[in-house]
Amino acid sequence: TPRYLADYQVSAFTISTIDLTFELDDTATKVTSVMSVKRQGSGEEPLVLDGEHLTLLSVKIDQCLLSASDYYLSATGLEIPVRADEFQLTIVTEINPQDNTALEGLFKSGDAFCTQCEAEGFRRITYYLDRPDVMAVFTSKVIADKIKYPYLLSNGNKIASGELDNGKHFVQWHDPFPKPCYLFALVAGDFDLLQDSYLTSENREVALEIFVDKGNLAKAEHAMASLKNAMAWDEETFSLAYDLDIYMIVAVDFFNMGAMENKGLNVFNSKYVLADTESATDVDYYNIEAVIAHEYFHNWTGNRVTCRDWFQLSLKEGLTVFRDQQFSGDMNSKTVSRIQNVRVLRSQQFAEDAGPMAHPIRPEKVMEMNNFYTLTVYEKGSEVIRMIHTLLGAEGFAKGMALYFERFDGMAVTCDDFVNAMADASKVDLTQFKRWYSQSGTPHLKVSESFDPEANLYHLTISQHNQAGELSSPQSCLHIPVKMELIDADSGIGQQQLLELTAPEQTWTFEHYQAKPVVALLEDFSAPVKVDFEQTDLALEVLMLAASDGFCRWDAGQKLLSRYLHKLVLEPGYALPASLITIFSKILQKDSDPAFTAEQLTLPAFGEVVDQIHQVDPLALVNALKTLKGFLAKGLQEPLSACYHNCAEKTALSHQQAIGNRALKNICLSYLAVLPGADTLVAAQLSSAANMTDTLAALNASAYNNLPAFDSQMSAFESKWHDTPLVVDKWFTINASLNSDDIFERLAALLKHPLFSIKNPNRARALIGAFVSANPQYFHCQSGRGYQFLAEQIKRLNEINPQVASRLITPLIQYKEYDLSRQQLMLEQLKVLRALPQLSKDLLEKLDAALN
């Protein structure tokens, strides 16, 4: 049964303190919880606690032990018809971390114990009011074997530790900040520890500690540097400083998500901590910096001010993603960072917004909360915050943040509370803007222009349309910031302006133009919308070279490439124009930032184009991408090759320059590798590569073009790296993306490979997820075998790890994107899954949405 935002009610009880004791054991961990509970309001309601997969050992109210007839126990909770208004409640439960393959609550990751409580995992640890608006002060005592678990960690400050009988020891922690239980964490294990410290702007000396598997100490350096940069950035940008004496990060190999911001004790997927140049790519380095910052920023946006209920998730996630994107933009190339954000939106979030699980950034109905940690809540949520930033300006936004913390520090609040603080601090009216929180679907802008040479006037008309293409009614119109530039065709001089679209249709007039200017629309991607605007090839070429905004220069090129991909999809033999070669050779020869040039040369992703073409035949698109790539490679062979060798020979570059240089070199390689004679080039790069970025680029080229040396290259890679889990993941991913007709036999063998484990989410995604997203040619093959393969794996995962299963099902539920024959094949698999006996809530919610 779903829950509704409209049904929110204040909790009948609060819990002000909770004292936890964990006696850790692989299969029988004992959890003792002592809580101070108080009735809120005057009712006589019973106390209803959440709890799942628990064995209840005892319940005590004050000093009185309850008998089974004093309460009602169900599979989802414990109901106690208590009459007192204030009492101490003691509950003892037993749990089995070893068998917890869902990785929610307390589980084992390798030899270590760790927890994941967000969103509703704490109820798998003990009976509790598992909702974010119940905030308590936590004290946690952890008891375990001293040899196996030398480190016993939890939130806050260490207040006691000591030896116990039978080779055990204990550590007790106290977190002074009241918090919801989703921010609780416990870790026990044997680790290597990287230590550092940070002096905050308020002169607090903070111990920084990163715990990693033994032998990985050097691989934590980048994470540590990123953490310190994030701490400094938040002080400078928003005057937000850290508030405890210790900040700990633990990296584990078994984790459903990227990372988790538990107060003072972040738990991370090791993928977002561990890196050295030999084993990690430039993209890995970038992502580590971003995720470390994201979790750190949550300390204020999420922990100090948290969500009233889970429908408000974007309050903390949209805002924190926006903060980490701004940080990444400041630490790296702003434009390239922004381009990456937009690629994710267009290739994945737009599809989500058009599919059966579409929801506003503040959902109104939820069955399984884990299904709502989505691209919409996170990425579109961040775009909504970014639009507020655009409308208020950086200064107004900073004032709004200050007021937000002044009003709500220590509280659990709503998205409206946030927007009101922004509006009040800046005196900008955001009433209409709030509709972004309740509308799902990607808005379309339709743009037309006209030029009056007599009066020297240029008119620009923009109308807004909903997902279905209908003109928005005045009551449903969004407030859309459209940043734009008019470029004078003769002088090349630009005029920038912010337009605010608030009505169904608006026209702006610009004076004193001798000739029709070229318009660069949606600078910096100022709103998460689709734009229907038929600019000529010539206009797009002007923008590619002359727009002031880097995003617009890139976007014009993408639009041009998409245009020809569409033509190729409709007519495979379509003769591509030589003008494409001319403009892209200008791009190649233009002296701009190599990282940016690499982005300009990158073709739109498969998922991006799928979203643009109604019921596309996926194989026609795969072929169109191949044709366009081949055409550009052939036409640009000389400059690409010159650029490739020029990049390869560059030395004495700064760290950032070297990254851009590699990006450019490797995009050149990906083109050159489709031409005859590619084997030698790819083999040469592989043998001379001194870092994982170059190695992977070569292997990917080998996989995409199914080069004869692929198998020997991959087995050499495997023998070198079989002991490094994160690199083994990469090996599985490349194997899964091979363009070879025997791919299904290969997949079957990979599933049986000794290094494969479906219980490890990273490994499962590296093989199954990668096949689905990186191998469209075979995933979408006519026989339906690709869909069947995915459904079979989802069926296995349904019983092992529902969250991982539920994420992998995405392409199948978005079946309406594809042609009718694909739709039939996908629907068949969805029906097979729907008929499974023990379907998890996660899959059930999505399957019902897709099939109804």
Ligand code: ARG
């Ligand atoms: N709050 C975490 C983050 O974004 C993600 C936790 C996701 N948990 C989940 N069950 N889906 O940093």
Ligand code: ZN
């Ligand atoms: Zn987050």
